Amino acid sequence: MSSMPLRRNLTVDDAIAEVSARLARENPASARRQETAEAHMPGGNTRTLLYYPPFPIAFAGGTGARLKDLDGHEYIDLVSEQSAAVYGHSEPRLIECIARVTREGINLGGPNRYEAGLAAAVTRRFPMIEQVRFCNSGTEANMFALSTARAATGRDKVLVFAGAYHGGLLWFPAGPGPLNAPVPVVIAPFNDSEKTCALIEENAASLAAVLIEPMMGGGGCLPASREFLSELRRACDRHGIVLIFDEVMTSRLGPHGLQETLGVRSDLTTLGKYVGGGMSIGAFGGRAALMARFDPRRPDHWNHAGTFNNNVLTMAAGIVGLTEVFTPEAAVQLNDKGERLRQRLNAAAERRDLPVTVTGIGSLMTIHFSRGPVTTPADVARANQALKPLLHLDLLLDHVYIARRGYIALSMPISEADLDQVVARFEGFLERWGALIGPQ
Numbered sequence: 001m002s003s004m005p006l007r008r009n010l011t012v013d014d015a016i017a018e019v020s021a022r023l024a025r026e027n028p029a030s031a032r033r034q035e036t037a038e039a040h041m042p043g044g045n046t047r048t049l050l051y052y053p054p055f056p057i058a059f060a061g062g063t064g065a066r067l068k069d070l071d072g073h074e075y076i077d078l079v080s081e082q083s084a085a086v087y088g089h090s091e092p093r094l095i096e097c098i099a100r101v102t103r104e105g106i107n108l109g110g111p112n113r114y115e116a117g118l119a120a121a122v123t124r125r126f127p128m129i130e131q132v133r134f135c136n137s138g139t140e141a142n143m144f145a146l147s148t149a150r151a152a153t154g155r156d157k158v159l160v161f162a163g164a165y166h167g168g169l170l171w172f173p174a175g176p177g178p179l180n181a182p183v184p185v186v187i188a189p190f191n192d193s194e195k196t197c198a199l200i201e202e203n204a205a206s207l208a209a210v211l212i213e214p215m216m217g218g219g220g221c222l223p224a225s226r227e228f229l230s231e232l233r234r235a236c237d238r239h240g241i242v243l244i245f246d247e248v249m250t251s252r253l254g255p256h257g258l259q260e261t262l263g264v265r266s267d268l269t270t271l272g273k274y275v276g277g278g279m280s281i282g283a284f285g286g287r288a289a290l291m292a293r294f295d296p297r298r299p300d301h302w303n304h305a306g307t308f309n310n311n312v313l314t315m316a317a318g319i320v321g322l323t324e325v326f327t328p329e330a331a332v333q334l335n336d337k338g339e340r341l342r343q344r345l346n347a348a349a350e351r352r353d354l355p356v357t358v359t360g361i362g363s364l365m366t367i368h369f370s371r372g373p374v375t376t377p378a379d380v381a382r383a384n385q386a387l388k389p390l391l392h393l394d395l396l397l398d399h400v401y402i403a404r405r406g407y408i409a410l411s412m413p414i415s416e417a418d419l420d421q422v423v424a425r426f427e428g429f430l431e432r433w434g435a436l437i438g439p440q
Contacts, residue, residue, distance in 0.1 A: 020054045030057050083249050087326065094321060108312060128259060136308055139170065146208070155205075158208060247270060268284060279317050280314060356430070390433060398425040
């Protein structure tokens, strides 16, 4: 952080106000961009998640695991585009691939040479996906998976979990989000086998699907226990319910997806984020018997549309990304880095006897201001949420970029030296504000 000392504040609000004022002074170009953007977009923004006061820092470019803002400051990037930028911002093989394919022509409007190759790469990498279809985002993938389950079973309801996020139209912070798709849901408590199974039994006749992330991502990087997922698998088998694992984020947490690591397979799996080599993508797939109805040669086929489902940039970049860059071996290495970082961050808080717990698996994690264990959204809700904006802004001033909610996603180019700096700057935050974080 800048050598200018921070005044010792008595309240969290005072601390946030002071850090915000410094951030505003040091980033006039981002402030001007925000003011201009507000004339044309509500809040000057088209992704709500990226807004924060006094204004979001705007970026001019990125290289490797580093970002540069409009005012010329450089940051260690721990957001990695919400995990989509697992390759970093300048992977040479992907840049060369995209440039080459662009020269060949885009928006071809028909089958191309790449989509079957990416489908083969996906089904080889993720053995629970026997056949796959592509779309344009994780939100779309989850919507298509739910629609597949509802069409296949003839039932309408979906069991989801409080605190889950499955895309902009499938968000359940405390109940269904106000813009959610009109899908009837039953909301269960995450990681609670007894109550969840009771809800499945009660609603079995009308339940088409159970939708869950093997590690709840947006809800705070909360791993589902193997026992809990196994109970869901048995309950779904008992009642003919389609079990859907949303692995849009978690598929990067093992060489073949998190469910393979845990040893519990779903009927349908959704993918997104990095699978298109950094381009926009979603994918849904699973048991061939379920996916067979998408075969347009069948007289009873289900229509699956999307102009850019097989766009050449995503298809080609996805092949390079999955087969040459983020290989199974690379996934293991990156997740090992994440495990070590999470341990070091937790140890830094433990040495100071501060109520901080970093949850997650491998290269995805979230910082919570609470003593552990933190295993459910209810545990997250009990944490001190007021400190997260202070952490976010303080680290921005120290040129480390994490998500506002305390979320961290590592990218492949991040170095051990980068991680050493991250730990040191996190320790600096704990030293500066330990009195506010305080014992609990």
